[in-house]
Amino acid sequence: MPSKVSCLYLLTVVCWASALWYLSVSRPSNSYAGQPTIPVRRAHKAGKNGTFSNVRARTLNPHDFGYLVNEAKKCEAEAPFLVILISTTHKEFDARQAIRETWGDESTLADVRVVTLFLLGRSTDAVLNQMVEQESQIFHDVVVEDFVDSYHNLTLKTLMGMRWVATFCPKAQYVLKTDSDIFVNMENLIFNLLKPATKPRRRYFTGYVINGGPIRDMRSKWYMPRDLYPESKYPPFCSGTGYVFSADVAELVYQTSLHTRLLHLEDVYVGVCLRKLGIHPFQNSGFNHWKMAYSLCRYRRVVTVHQISPEEMHRIWNDMTSKKHLKC
Numbered sequence: 549m550p551s552k553v554s555c556l557y558l559l560t561v562v563c564w565a566s567a568l569w570y571l572s573v574s575r576p577s578n579s580y581a582g583q584p585t586i587p588v589r590r591a592h593k594a595g596k597n598g599t600f601s602n603v604r605a606r607t608l609n610p611h612d613f614g615y616l617v618n619e620a621k622k623c624e625a626e627a628p629f630l631v632i633l634i635s636t637t638h639k640e641f642d643a644r645q646a647i648r649e650t651w652g653d654e655s656t657l658a659d660v661r662v663v664t665l666f667l668l669g670r671s672t673d674a675v676l677n678q679m680v681e682q683e684s685q686i687f688h689d690v691v692v693e694d695f696v697d698s699y700h701n702l703t704l705k706t707l708m709g710m711r712w713v714a715t716f717c718p719k720a721q722y723v724l725k726t727d728s729d730i731f732v733n734m735e736n737l738i739f740n741l742l743k744p745a746t747k748p749r750r751r752y753f754t755g756y757v758i759n760g761g762p763i764r765d766m767r768s769k770w771y772m773p774r775d776l777y778p779e780s781k782y783p784p785f786c787s788g789t790g791y792v793f794s795a796d797v798a799e800l801v802y803q804t805s806l807h808t809r810l811l812h813l814e815d816v817y818v819g820v821c822l823r824k825l826g827i828h829p830f831q832n833s834g835f836n837h838w839k840m841a842y843s844l845c846r847y848r849r850v851v852t853v854h855q856i857s858p859e860e861m862h863r864i865w866n867d868m869t870s871k872k873h874l875k876c
């Protein structure tokens with residue numbers, strides 16, 4: 549789901565009403581097992597030459613955008629344990645910098661290799677494109693594909709991340725896809741959830757699982773036209789604010805997307821691809837879809853928290869770092 553809720557003043561009430569409705573249908577449960585089962589379609593089988601040779605498969609979305617900025621060699625020297633893909637927009641310079649200086653710093657965890665990348669499309673503003681390009685020359689952590697960067701193209705941004713991992717970093721073990729206003733507790737994510745010392749998982753997908761259905765109210769931010777998605781329920785999907793998967797899933801979702809009709813809600817769309825693949829996202833209570841007031845002990849238990857400003861990011865990070873020795 550989109551990170552920043554911005555409604556017109558007059559529509560505020562309506563927005564809240566639909567947000568509440570959304571909440572009421574999207575209560576997560578503690579385990580995947582207890583959820584109503586949704587028929588799972590047979591996964592597409594990869595052909596001998598590695599491509600998907602399903603005869604019914606038509607390339608609906610070729611996703612053949614060129615790279616305007618790329619970091620093709622990021623994974624060349626050594627495959628990372630975790631690739632962090634952060635969906636961002638051009639103007640969010642502060643948010644990117646805050647992430648670089650806090651949880652996204654690739655060098656904080658001495659023994660675990662992490663690669664952090666910010667994902668963007670092309671801005672319609674030439675100056676902004678230029679500024680991002682300069683930023684990338686300094687930090688080498690930006691990838692830009694040649695599609696129009698807009699809220700309705702967020703799905704393309706996620707797919708570009710999946711394609712990047714499949715193409716330039718196929719030996720990575722895990723991928724975190726998140727947004728630029730998310731705080732991530734890296735210690736928890738890496739050592740308590742993913743556990744580098746254990747056998748790598750395959751076809752693994754976790755986050756804040758939402759079981760909901762399409763909103764047909766055109767005024768809603770999450771409006772889904774009936775002709776685009778006629779079913780009354782979405783497959784279980786993980787909130788786009790933060791989800792984690794084993795890196796094999798990147799290629800699977802990317803390939804599946806080539807012949808799956810695009811939906812503008814990126815997290816719903818990934819859920820649709822996962823259903824086709826027969827991969828079940830499972831609930832992890834550490835992923836917080838909503839904002840959560842800071843307290844040291846509370847934040848020690850989370851994996852992600854939503855709606856954190858760049859200033860808060862620094863404050864939280866400094867507090868947690870300086871109080872490492874304290875017990876909760």
Ligand SMILES: *[C@@H]1O[C@H](CO)[C@@H](O)[C@H](O)[C@H]1NC(C)=O
Pocket residue numbers: 595597598599600601
């Ligand atoms: C892979 O196999 C598919 C289906 O058999 C075929 O259409 C395609 O051309 C092949 N690609 C390569 C690179 O050999």
Ligand SMILES: *[C@@H]1O[C@H](CO)[C@@H](O)[C@H](O)[C@H]1NC(C)=O
Pocket residue numbers: 694695696697698700701
């Ligand atoms: C999404 O990107 C494509 C490719 O650049 C562009 O043609 C299309 O207009 C964009 N859609 C929106 C809603 O911005």
